[in-house]
Amino acid sequence: MRRYLLLRLLQSLLTILLVVMVVFLIARIAGDPVTLLVTFDASQSDINRLKQELGLADPLPQQFVRFLTDAARGDFGISFRTNRPAMQEVLSRVPASAQLAGFALLISLAISIPLGVLAAVTRGSLVDVIARFFALVGQAAPNFWVGLMLIFLFSVRFGWFPTGGRGGLDHMFLPALTLGTSASASLTRLTRSAMLDVINSDFVTMARAKGLPRRTVIFKHALRNALIPVVTILGVRVGVLISGSVIVETIFAWPGVGRLIIQAINVSDFPVVQAAITLTATSIVLANFLTDIVYMFIDPRIRYVRS
Amino acid sequence: MAESNYWTRLSAQRVSRRRALRGAAVAGAGIAGAALIGCGGGDEAPAAPAAQQATPAAKATAAAKATAKPALTEATLTSAIGSDIGSGDPQSLGGTGGGNWPNTDTHFVHAGLLDIDQESRKLVANFAESWEAAPDQLSFVYKLRKDVTFHNGDPLTAEDVKFSMDRGALGQAAYNKDYKGGHSAQFASLVKNAEVIDKHTVKFNMLKPDVIFLRRGLFLVPKAHIEKVGDVVYAEKPVGAGPFKFVSRVPDSQMVSERYDGYYGKPDKPTVSGVHQPFIKRLVQKVIPDSQARLAALQAGEVDLVHNVASDIAKQLEKDPKFTAFFLSGDQPMHIHINTALEKDPATGQPNPWRDKRVRMAANLAVDLDGIIKGILTGKERPSYGSSSTSVGFPKDLPQQRFKQDKAEAKKLLAAAGHEKGFDAKLWGPGGRWPNSRTVMEVVGQSLTDIGIKTTLQELQYQEVTTRFKDRSLYPLCFWGMSGGDDPGANFRFGYHSGGNYTMSTPSKEIDALIEKSEGEFDPAKRSELLGEIIKKFYLDAQWIFLYEPVTVVVTNKKWNWAIHKKTLSNPEYWRIQPA
Numbered sequence: 001m002r003r004y005l006l007l008r009l010l011q012s013l014l015t016i017l018l019v020v021m022v023v024f025l026i027a028r029i030a031g032d033p034v035t036l037l038v039t040f041d042a043s044q045s046d047i048n049r050l051k052q053e054l055g056l057a058d059p060l061p062q063q064f065v066r067f068l069t070d071a072a073r074g075d076f077g078i079s080f081r082t083n084r085p086a087m088q089e090v091l092s093r094v095p096a097s098a099q100l101a102g103f104a105l106l107i108s109l110a111i112s113i114p115l116g117v118l119a120a121v122t123r124g125s126l127v128d129v130i131a132r133f134f135a136l137v138g139q140a141a142p143n144f145w146v147g148l149m150l151i152f153l154f155s156v157r158f159g160w161f162p163t164g165g166r167g168g169l170d171h172m173f174l175p176a177l178t179l180g181t182s183a184s185a186s187l188t189r190l191t192r193s194a195m196l197d198v199i200n201s202d203f204v205t206m207a208r209a210k211g212l213p214r215r216t217v218i219f220k221h222a223l224r225n226a227l228i229p230v231v232t233i234l235g236v237r238v239g240v241l242i243s244g245s246v247i248v249e250t251i252f253a254w255p256g257v258g259r260l261i262i263q264a265i266n267v268s269d270f271p272v273v274q275a276a277i278t279l280t281a282t283s284i285v286l287a288n289f290l291t292d293i294v295y296m297f298i299d300p301r302i303r304y305v306r307s
Numbered sequence: 308m309a310e311s312n313y314w315t316r317l318s319a320q321r322v323s324r325r326r327a328l329r330g331a332a333v334a335g336a337g338i339a340g341a342a343l344i345g346c347g348g349g350d351e352a353p354a355a356p357a358a359q360q361a362t363p364a365a366k367a368t369a370a371a372k373a374t375a376k377p378a379l380t381e382a383t384l385t386s387a388i389g390s391d392i393g394s395g396d397p398q399s400l401g402g403t404g405g406g407n408w409p410n411t412d413t414h415f416v417h418a419g420l421l422d423i424d425q426e427s428r429k430l431v432a433n434f435a436e437s438w439e440a441a442p443d444q445l446s447f448v449y450k451l452r453k454d455v456t457f458h459n460g461d462p463l464t465a466e467d468v469k470f471s472m473d474r475g476a477l478g479q480a481a482y483n484k485d486y487k488g489g490h491s492a493q494f495a496s497l498v499k500n501a502e503v504i505d506k507h508t509v510k511f512n513m514l515k516p517d518v519i520f521l522r523r524g525l526f527l528v529p530k531a532h533i534e535k536v537g538d539v540v541y542a543e544k545p546v547g548a549g550p551f552k553f554v555s556r557v558p559d560s561q562m563v564s565e566r567y568d569g570y571y572g573k574p575d576k577p578t579v580s581g582v583h584q585p586f587i588k589r590l591v592q593k594v595i596p597d598s599q600a601r602l603a604a605l606q607a608g609e610v611d612l613v614h615n616v617a618s619d620i621a622k623q624l625e626k627d628p629k630f631t632a633f634f635l636s637g638d639q640p641m642h643i644h645i646n647t648a649l650e651k652d653p654a655t656g657q658p659n660p661w662r663d664k665r666v667r668m669a670a671n672l673a674v675d676l677d678g679i680i681k682g683i684l685t686g687k688e689r690p691s692y693g694s695s696s697t698s699v700g701f702p703k704d705l706p707q708q709r710f711k712q713d714k715a716e717a718k719k720l721l722a723a724a725g726h727e728k729g730f731d732a733k734l735w736g737p738g739g740r741w742p743n744s745r746t747v748m749e750v751v752g753q754s755l756t757d758i759g760i761k762t763t764l765q766e767l768q769y770q771e772v773t774t775r776f777k778d779r780s781l782y783p784l785c786f787w788g789m790s791g792g793d794d795p796g797a798n799f800r801f802g803y804h805s806g807g808n809y810t811m812s813t814p815s816k817e818i819d820a821l822i823e824k825s826e827g828e829f830d831p832a833k834r835s836e837l838l839g840e841i842i843k844k845f846y847l848d849a850q851w852i853f854l855y856e857p858v859t860v861v862v863t864n865k866k867w868n869w870a871i872h873k874k875t876l877s878n879p880e881y882w883r884i885q886p887a
Contacts, residue, residue: 032774044808046496053478081393082558083542092558148599155607163604164595166560253595255559263390263559268770 008292012285019281020071023274024064032056033080033268054080071278077271081264086271090257090279096166097249097256100179101241103172105234107180108187113223113230115184116191120199121218131188138185147178147251164253175252179245183237190233194226201225228295235291236284379566379574382886383589384867386612386879387601391559391594395545396538397526398475415590415881416458416564417526417547420449420468422580430521431579434463434548444516444829451507456569457529458552465509470530472501472511482534494523518826518834519794550585550882562592586885605630605862612863612879618685618743621860633861633871633879639790640691641741643670643734643751643852646811648779661783662813665724667849671710672717673758674751680855683746688855692846694802695795695838696856702839705846710853717758729759736786737769742857748786751852779811788857796825796838803845812850 034051051057055066070077076086119131154174155163161174198204199222207217246258257276264272393399397417420435432438435449455463473479476494480486497517502510513520527548533541545553550572551564566585572578574586593610595601598617604610616624616632625632647662660666680688689697692705721729732755736748745766752762762784767775775781789802789809799822801807805814818841825837846853861879863869869884 033770049495079393083394083396083399083538144597148603151600151603155609156603159607163607163609164600165593251597251600253560253593253597253600255557255594259559259596266769 005293008289012289015285016278016281020068020274020278021064023277024067024270025060027265027268027270027273028060028063033270067274071274076275076278079264079269079272081267081269081272086269086275087279089272090260090275093255093257093260094279096254097241097258100172100175100245100249100254100256101238103176104179104183104241105238107176108184111180111184112187113191116188117195117218117223119188119192120195123196128192131192135185135189135192138181138188141182143178143182143245143247144251146181147175147248150174150178151251164251166255175248175254178248178252179241183241187230187233190230191226194229195222198222198226231294232291235287235294238287378586378885379584379588380586380886381588382586383591384587384612384881384884385591385593385610386614386881387593387595387604387610388614389594389596389598389601391562394542395553395556396528396542397545397547398471398528399538399542415551416545416549416553417528418549418582419525419527420451421521422578422582423522424580433578433580434527438521440521440829444518444520445513447511447513447521448504449509449511451509452571453507454571455548457532457548458546458567458569459529459532460569461529461531463527463529463548464506465503466506467527467530468509469501469503470533471525471527472498474533475528476525477501480538483538486538494525516827516829518829519797522794522797550582551590554589559594561594564590564592582882585882587881590881602862605864608864611867612861612884614859614861614879615742616860616862618683618860621685621862624862628865630862630864631867631869633863633869634685634687635859635861635871636687636689636696637857637859638696639788640694640696640856641747641786641788641854642691642693643854644776644781644785644787644811645670645851646779646781646783646785647813647850648805648811649782653780653782659783660724660726660730663724664849665720666726667852668710669717669720669724669758670755670760670852671849672713672720673754673760674710674852674854675712675754676710676854677712679747679750683743683750684855685858685860687858691853691856693842693851693853694789694798695842702843705843708847710849712754714758721759726759729761732760732762732783733765734762734784734786735765735767735772735775735781737772738766740769741788742859744786747854751786751854773809776809776811781811784852785811795842796822796834799838799841800826803841803850814845814848814850818844818848 034047034054034056048057055063058066067077074087076090078084079086079089082089115131115134119128122128151163151174154160162171164175165171199218204217204222207221212221245256246262248254249256249259250262257280260272261276261280263269264276395416418433420433421430421438422433423429424431432452434452434455436452438447438449440447449468451463451465451468453462457463457467461467472494473481474486477498477500478486478495497514497520499512499514502512504510517523528541529546529548532546536544543556547553548570550567550570552567554563554565556562566588568584570584572583574583577583593604595604595610598615598620601610601613602616602620605613621632621634624630645661645667647659649659650662651657652659676690680686680690690706690709691697692709721727734748734752734755736744738745748764748766752764755762772781772785772787776785789798798809799807801809803810803812803814803818804822805812805819821837821841821844825834825841828834828837863884866887867884868887869879871880871883
């Protein structure tokens with residue numbers, strides 16, 4: 001068990017390192033940030049001087065080693081755009097993204113679990129058809145379209161919610177609903193199919209034969225077992241949501257990590273891109289790692305053995 | 308392009324709850340189509356140029372208001388802008404120091420020694436009431452006004468000007484060696500040092516003469532305040548001497564500023580260039596990156612003014628009695644850059660056909676510029692004649708010699724150049740950098756294909772384009788825009804001259820020589836003549852495929868009146884907007 005966890009931890013670190021290395025290289029292949037930092041009439045010697053100042057004149061391997069050494073100390077450099085420490089810049093956006101992600105997850109769970117269970121236990125009924133239709137539409141509808149439609153209806157037409165920006169619960173509702181809808185669509189499908197598998201299994205038939213109440217059979221015996229794949233997907237989604245949703249954050253002017261990453265990419269702000277991607281990769285890898293651990297608590301039958 | 312888009316059609320409808328629910332029910336079926344239509348909104352406009360045309364209704368209102376006595380009000384104006392500044396410090400890389408990063412705040416909170424008169428385009432006094440250049444152009448002496456104060460109450464002195472030059476332009480901040488001034492790369496090779504002569508007199512000593520030095524912006528910052536609070540605090544809470552004083556900022560969310568009552572320009576006695584204390588008390592600038600979301604905020608009544616409205620929506624809103632659309636004409640003319648620097652096509656090894664003037668002429672004659680302006684853009688754009696905006700001044704007879712679409716003539720020219728069967732070409736471009744750029748590129752590409760130049764499109768990141776411009780590796784065509792600023796000659800060295808950083812053209816030796824001559828000509832009249840000659844020769848030599856001067860659209864609701872004053876600006880003149 002301990003050996004397995006150690007191995008998974010090493011795998012996770014290696015994954016993060018690879019991601020960071022790829023981002024480091026791609027960011028530099030995409031263009032020279034100094035061309036964006038100077039005015040058009042800057043001479044080549046002026047440009048070279050600025051490159052020296054920013055540490056961009058050194059060979060790539062040297063820049064990478066310096067980056068890794070500094071990053072290990074938590075120093076991701078200074079943002080070219082804001083002149084503030086890059087990681088500080090990223091961390092300042094995490095609360096906004098985490099808040100939105102948390103609310104979106106709540107919405108998606110509140111919709112998907114009951115709807116998935118209901119669809120499975122009433123298979124073939126109108127409720128099932130509606131649930132499947134919702135899952136299909138929710139997955140097919142792009143976030144930007146759903147977001148704009150929600151703004152149009154609830155902000156412009158009815159005036160119930162603000163069009164965007166970060167503020168109270170009213171500001172958060174529409175972006176969270178947009179994110180939550182797409183997440184709940186896939187979770188509804190997954191819950192439904194997992195429930196269908198479980199309610200047709202022998203132990204559920206046995207529970208029914210014992211005369212247990214329907215509610216107990218569904219929620220205590222079937223749902224608990226059906227949740228295993230749901231938890232897997234949920235783990236991945238948490239990581240993705242925390243790293244921010246670029247589209248939703250842009251449409252709703254939500255100042256989260258996703259929007260910061262796009263801004264930084266647009267102006268080749270390497271330090272911020274690298275800090276943000278490192279944080280994002282870490283959060284996704286960590287979410288996966290934790291999911292593996294949570295498995296053992298959900299289903300005591302799951303144990304890790306050396307193959 | 309259609310007159311209306313999905314968003315405006317929807318917005319024009321009255322939607323009852325029943326209708327909304329019915330709409331939601333059929334939404335699934337329409338998702339694919341709607342998604343495609345929705346994609347059209349992706350083109351984000353950059354912070355853009357110059358001002359000018361308002362709708363007739365706006366002009367009438369403006370004229371009426373102009374006769375009324377101007378008054379300071381307690382009003383708050385809320386505007387929606389597309390992007391935030393990186394830093395409140397105008398001298399840092401993320402303030403105005405970063406050449407291409409958007410700057411939405413510093414034009415109002417900070418200001419400089421001189422300004423540009425909007426009518427004559429001449430330099431006029433601002434914080435410096437007079438200035439004098441040495442005969443050899445190696446030094447400039449400025450006399451400062453005595454009634455200018457920073458927003459913290461400190462008077463502007465020569466020490467502040469020297470500090471601003473040292474810190475922002477020369478990258479020499481004695482109190483903080485790590486400070487990186489954004490202008491350091493531009494000024495360091497021009498200015499030797501700044502010298503305090505007395506409390507209100509300062510002198511800049513130059514390393515070499517620079518014909519446009521006085522037009523280069525230097526925002527003034529308070530020495531004592533920055534030394535006291537440090538760069539980090541200053542970037543978060545800037546103190547300037549402009550008409551608006553900074554109040555608060557939440558990065559990427561909103562910025563609040565207020566009228567500075569101590570500003571020396573008053574509504575009844577403005578500065579020489581016409582700037583005065585704002586009529587409004589408070590300005591709230593909300594950052595809303597998506598153009599359709601910005602429009603929704605205006606329609607929902609959350610904001611009063613929206614910047615950078617997409618052209619198709621602007622056409623629709625122009626007719627809407629609830630709003631006033633302002634079309635700000637630009638100083639960043641768009642063109643298709645032609646690579647004539649390479650002797651051979653790098654892919655085939657064949658001689659570069661674009662070095663033949665007849666091919667370049669044919670390409671210019673292939674494009675239906677009027678169709679692009681009226682069909683794709685707002686219809687208010689002006690044809691471009693090079694890298695200088697027509698609002699900045701250029702040869703008056705040039706428009707009569709404009710290239711107009713003539714495909715038959717274009718094909719004849721191609722045949723005469725030995726390309727009856729045509730040839731292949733790639734059109735590069737920095738994606739959504741400019742409004743409607745992708746669509747314009749497609750139309751230009753199709754026009755060239757129609758006359759036999761089979762054109763394929765290739766989009767790149769903006770910074771990759773700028774990098775590849777330098778090594779002249781974008782072959783043979785690139786969709787590009789270049790801002791000329793307030794001086795038509797400011798960009799000839801880097802944009803026209805065959806040795807420039809941002810040109811892949813190889814104009815004649817005569818044009819190169821004229822550019823070099825203009826850089827040493829300090830007599831304004833003679834210089835103006837030279838610049839006109841350069842523009843004309845460059846255009847008539849068809850060095851580029853010349854397109855248009857873009858416009859930026861600003862829309863307000865009817866609660867506000869804005870009598871546009873400036874000819875060139877990158878943001879609405881918030882100081883000039885007043886309640887209707």
